[in-house]
Amino acid sequence: MPPRPCRKVTVDPTGSIAPDGTVTLSGTYRCLGNSRPAYVSSSVSQGDPSVRHGIGRTWAVCDGVEHSWTNSGKPSHAVTPCAARVEATVTELSTGSALPLPRFHAVQQQDITLTAS
Template identity: 85%
Template sequence: MSLRSVLGTAAGAALLLLAGAPAATASADSYETVTVDPTGSIAPDGTVTLSGTYRCLGNSGPAYVSSSVSQGDPAVRHGIGGTQAVCDGMEHAWKNSGKPSHPVAPGAAHVEATVMELSAGSGLPLPRFHAVQQQDITLSAS
């Protein structure tokens, strides 16, 4: 067996092992969390309101809870507001409202909520993600 075929076999085995390994997550400390309530609302004017809780630790810059909603095509997300976050290790409620660029309807939806900080440690504000949650919810008319 040549060196080339041995290396090829070893590389193939390594790829198979990596393919079966669980993906590493980009979450910070597991103590940092964000949740999404199972129900959101749509006002008569089309404004969507989403809510949940978050907990994060010591930020060096401004932190926010952002949220987005999608229906049907998961590649099309609509940003739904943002709330300033306090990263003191305590659990806090968040509530975001916004009017999507395209209407969404009552029924099943997918929400992503993110706790993100603009960290200025390097001089240039860079995003630092504290927690991310994706969840299926129900939107109801309010």
């Protein structure tokens, strides 16, 4: 059996759109790190792949254990219940300099289905 990856992020195959337009996405993540702040961010696109809408972020615990994440947000333009492309990223904020710098642990792009909730 191959070893489990220490850093990964997954996206669930289905997301939801509430009547007010709020999109909810979810999945799992695993990362290793120090005690620095980290989070899982996500975005969704439909149609034009160069146009992505940020859908929130969730604080992450980088302890090597698999955790669930759920992000919700209202896109700047309406999305519809149908196929969509989601990108999820686990990012750690490195505080070794005057400005916090992002350190990317894992990125996943996946096609999903958005459903009306």
